[in-house]
Amino acid sequence: MMRLFLLLLICMLSVSSLVAGNREKMSEESFTLSNFTDEERNSVSCPTRGLFDSSGLYVADLSRYTSKDWSYPLRGGKVISPFGGSRKNHQGIDIKTYESDTIYAVFSGRVRFSKPFFGYGNAVVIRHYNGMETLYSHNRNNLVNYGDYVHAGQPIAIIGRTGRATTEHCHFEVRINGRPYNPDLFFDCSCHRLRPVKVIVSSSGKIKIIRLSPKQDTIQSPQKIGRDN
Ligand SMILES: [Zn+2]
Secondary structure: OHHHHHHHHHHHHHHHHHHHOOOOOOHHHOOOOOOOHHHHHOOOOOOOOOOOOOOOEEEEEEOOOOHHOOOOOOOEEEEOOOOOOOOEOOEEEEEEEOOOEEEEEEOOEEEEEEEEEEHEEEEEEEEEEEOEEEEEEHHHHHOOOOOEEEEEOOOEEEEEEEOOOOOOEEEEEEEOOOOOOOOHHOOOOOOOOOOOOOEEEOOOOEEEEEEEEOOOOEEOOOOOOOOOO
16 A cells, blocks of 8 residues: 555656646747757858748747846947948947957857857857847957857857957847847847847748837846946
């Protein structure tokens, strides 16, 4: 009888841990960061395999993010050149702070690229668990290597002017399936906040942004800005 009771208890415990494990997995936007192909290792921009669901859509809900889930890339930074802009083909934004400032990962994920790349100079590309990719370039030096797992707010590079750059700054891009989108759609760059939006992108590249209310009032970047304060 005792043995039967113990067996029953073990069964119940394993079922509940299985359920808890599943719940944990479902609670994050778990995009698989599988082994990267040669193209992914060697190019800053390439499509993301398995990004779209069966109806051909990519969806990310940034309104669910709390302060520990994201970071502004350069705390205290000012945008000195917008997306598109007069240069038309500017695929990101240029953010300037001060010499040798630290650049932070905006979301958690895995480093897909970390080395010099033509005019980008020293570049870091992170593929995030939410399926987006972010790029940080012209770095004096990169602090992370290919394949590293990084968390939101982790230092990943030191600002510089390597590659085609006339001043020390960070060229920052947000890409979805390899296409660049205006980072200002996701980040309010004037007050360094993550926008509480749902992002929907079709496989053709069309993007729809739905404004939502932030789930928590902790959506502002958690860490105080360094020397600029
Ligand atoms: Zn730029």
